[in-house]
Amino acid sequence: MDIWSKNKRSQVMSRILSKNTGIEQRVRRMLSTMGYRYRLHVKGLPGKPDIVLRKYNAVIFVHGCFWHLHSRCRDGTVPKTRTQYWNEKLLKNKKRDAKHIRDLRCQGWNVLRLWECEIEKYPEKIIKKLQKFLG
Numbered sequence: 794m795d796i797w798s799k800n801k802r803s804q805v806m807s808r809i810l811s812k813n814t815g816i817e818q819r820v821r822r823m824l825s826t827m828g829y830r831y832r833l834h835v836k837g838l839p840g841k842p843d844i845v846l847r848k849y850n851a852v853i854f855v856h857g858c859f860w861h862l863h864s865r866c867r868d869g870t871v872p873k874t875r876t877q878y879w880n881e882k883l884l885k886n887k888k889r890d891a892k893h894i895r896d897l898r899c900q901g902w903n904v905l906r907l908w909e910c911e912i913e914k915y916p917e918k919i920i921k922k923l924q925k926f927l928g
Contacts, residue, residue: 814855814857816855816857816909816912817843817844819912819916820843820844820853820907820912820923821833821844823916823919823920823923824844824846824923827920827923827924829846829849829927830846830848831844831845831846832844832845832846832847833845838852838897838902839892839893839900840854840889840890840893840894840896840897842854842897846927849903849928850901850902850903851902851903851904851926851927852897852904852905853904853905853906853907853923853926854890854894854904854906854907855907855909855912856906856907856909858909858910859883860883860886861883861887861908862883862884862886862887863908863909863910865908866908866910868909868910871883890906894906903926905922905923905926907922
């Protein structure tokens with residue numbers, strides 16, 4: 794059973810952003826501080842990556858643990874209500890992510906996927922990961 798009414802749940806869900814999220818902005822600040830220039834959500838690329846660094850032939854996806862089923866995170870689980878609906882939706886997201894990453898790599902792009910929980914808990918590790926990725 795949901796803790797909120799149907800109207801309250803609808804209001805909460807409608808406020809969830811698909812781009813320019815707080816966690817995505819945090820990664821962008823890290824990159825800017827490190828001196829990197831980037832573009833956002835390039836429509837011509839598979840999956841419209843969150844961050845594109847053309848100079849480095851690199852793209853970065855900043856994934857929310859729930860929406861992209863992060864397997865190593867407690868938030869990457871299917872809700873206990875409406876399980877079939879959420880299972881189908883979240884697995885579809887995961888398959889689409891894999892296809893976009895595969896397509897980008899086939900086009901010669903280097904792809905990095907960052908997870909919300911890691912960015913929040915270990916920002917220093919994320920900075921090192923970005924430095925290593927962009928070399």
